[in-house]
Amino acid sequence: MDRIYRIGIDEVPRHLTLNEQEHLRLTFVVMPGISADIPFEINIGREGVNLEILGLYLSPHSEQVHFKVTVRHLVGGSHSSQLFRGIVGGKARARFDGLVYVAKDAQKTEAFQENHSILLSEGAVAETHPQLEIYADDVKCSHGATCGYLNPDELFYLRSRGIPEKEARKMQMISFISPVIGHLPEDLQQQIISRL
Secondary structure (H helix, E strand, C coil): EEEEECCCECCCCCCEEECCCCCEEEEEEEEECCEEEEEEHHHHCCCCCCEEEEEEECCCCCCEEEEEEEEEEECCEEEEEEEEEEEECCCECCCEEEEEEEECCCCCCEEEEEEEEEEECCCCCCEEEEEEEEECCCCEEEEEEEEEECCCHHHHHHCCCCCCCCHHHHHHHHHHHHHCCCCCCCHHHHHHHHCC
């Protein structure tokens, strides 16, 4: 099952419990001009659950965006992944706080968490705090985070092929967010690309 939440438009539940063997993909989209504080908690209480959380935030001006995502694996044999991508410019601030909790008896859990941000200006701020709290010993879990600027070597390569700088920067941004927007309906993809 896919659920897409456009922050500022859709009502976002603060807490979910998954007790059925199901595949659930949640996607959060924060468009330019939206400031939001998004605390979200999911408990996995059944073996065989496959949870995928995707997030995208585009904050080019002075927006304030804060994701606080907690995923608790209370039983073993389930899978969760989180992938958040953001582009932050102007004087905007973005923060990601993520926690993956694996209970003592939740053996054979697989849980992965990533947050990556691109800064477009010196005044932009992106903070990321991924965390793992693991009490089982037979698990596959990881977390990762990056924050930086658009790659100047990639920009030079595109410019050397005759692509104007503005278009080349847009291509870099599309490439950066493609792992998230590739899961969205085409009309929403086009809205996002047009706002870059």
